[in-house]
Amino acid sequence: MIVGNIKGWFDFGGTPGSVQSAAYTVAQKSGGANIKRDGVSYALEVGTKLRSGDVLETLTGGQLTITDGNNKVICSQNSRASIQIDEHSGLTVQIQNGEAFFDVLRPLRANAAGTVVSSQNSTFFVSAPCGSTNLYIFGGSVKVGNDTYGSQTAVSIIQKRIAKSKLSVNALNDFCITCLRQVNSEKRPSCFTNAQLTALTASRSEEKTASLESKLQQETSTGIPDEKTAEKTSEAESKSTKQGGTIPETKTPSIKSQQPAVEEKGSASAASNRSAASSTAQTCTIEIRCDTILNNKKDLKAGKNAYVPADGTILSTVRVNFKDGETVFDVLKRVTTLTDIQLEYAWTPMYNSYYIEGINNLYEFDCGNQSGWMYKVNGWFPNYGCSSYKLKAGDKIIWCYTCKGLGADVGGSVQ
Structure with missing residues (x-):
């Protein structure tokens, strides 16, 4: 029973219509990934329903995707993120290390190095290298503190100082390119087309x-x-x-x-x-x-x-x-x-x-x-x-x- 409770074998959702009942789950996983829940760490499996307080960690070569059917969060290799789920404010993903890609329809927040990023109906990328935060916005708008930033914007935050610039396709790493190709569509195009991404990959x-x-x-x-x-x-x-x-x-x-x-x-x-x-x-x-x-x-x-x-x-x-x-x-x-x-x-x-x-x-x-x-x-x-x-x-x-x-x-x- 104890193992079953920790691993969520008996999770059946929360109050109908609540964020908790939406059940954020692990939809995809490649390579190694672990979860720490209630002080116990074990291998993460596809289909796992997430709870507040869960800590997710991907290993070298690993990657995972969590979703509630509307929002999608993809964690790159060697990343560590904690999960908070609130019935009113929705999902908060705290990026403790590494990087993550967000494709968002419902309200969602990301926290990296103390910087809170909130968004709805947008596509963006967050990385947390050495106490700083890098934010790339590919579509929609994202709010950082009291400021809102639009598509094709790069935001760098170091010790609460914010610098913004126009995002160049050349700034994208392989992880960003792969994720953008997955979510790009006619209904929700990003600031960079698949043709641009293909040309960049070929050039490199x-x-x-x-x-x-x-x-x-x-x-x-x-x-x-x-x-x-x-x-x-x-x-x-x-x-x-x-x-x-x-x-x-x-x-x-x-x-x-x-x-x-x-x-x-x-x-x-x-x-x-x-x-x-x-x-x-x-x-x-x-x-x-x-x-x-x-x-x-x-x-x-x-x-x-x-x-x-x-x-x-x-x-x-x-x-x-x-x-x-x-x-x-x-x-x-x-x-x-x-x-x-x-x-x-x-x-x-x-x-x-x-x-x-x-x-x-x-x-x-x-x-x-x-x-x-x-x-x-x-x-x-x-x-x-x-x-x-x-x-x-x-x-x-x-x-x-x-x-x-x-x-x-x-x-x-x-x-």
Whole structure:
């Protein structure tokens, strides 16, 4: 009975027509999120009815949405918010840490760093970094103290001093962009259209890709490891561990296209640059994707959601210089090192090749017993290890994470 009362198993609403009876509930949750109620903390579940005094906390990679059918509040990752529900004044969300997005039809208040924001029929964003408050208004109007601010206004509050400016689309982070896309409609448009948001995302992606390609070109000019030197150092590399972690327990890999084995371990951080080959640099492209996980999140191991990008793209397509004799593995290792993308691999003497165990902290079996990493070049899935595939000019490399059918969901089913 005590557990049931705390977790709200016997909640049936309040007085008909009251705010309490409207029952703010957790409508959506991704990744890890906890609730603290009556001094007891436990994992938050979709469908939980909220009470005054509840404290909600999202973990890294986590996100949650609460709603009463009219108002919607979306808490970003690493956020902490307390809930107060009053029959007369409605819902108050106190942002203790992190950020939240509000899509409001009924009266609602947000409190961040002592600043009370009240609104009705509006869309806005609140963040509370280091004792200050940032407020972005996308539609309708919002009241801060005695002042009211309209759409496309940015308000910054530090030690009760208020500064306002016109909100630029360039100020939006990925969380804001994703939330705005969800709520934008013809009936309730925001100050930024979906076309503007798409253009902003594309522009940032292009800038990131251009910056990475520039780094990769500089890396090529300072020296690319040649094949013979790599072979001589493979044994030493295979015995090292990934930086800042421990070697995971040995497993029997199942993704045949890499000719897996599990005898010795290695890591991207252990490899060092060797002398450059004498041949002329050529180019290929590489991309890393795990979008299949988006349709199989129910099978994803707890805590792994933090490593799955919203669109499933770990690395957008980027052009890379390489020299004669270099392999798919060489390029993958160099790119992940420059982009700080975690990479772990095992040297397999039986096949004289490397097997890729994990990229971006996503490993084999993390999303089902048939899941793991596969690679394809020009649409073809080679049936041998990535360090055995020597590149040719113009090759298009894609690393993809399979969840079902040993590659069937990415077009590379193993027979």
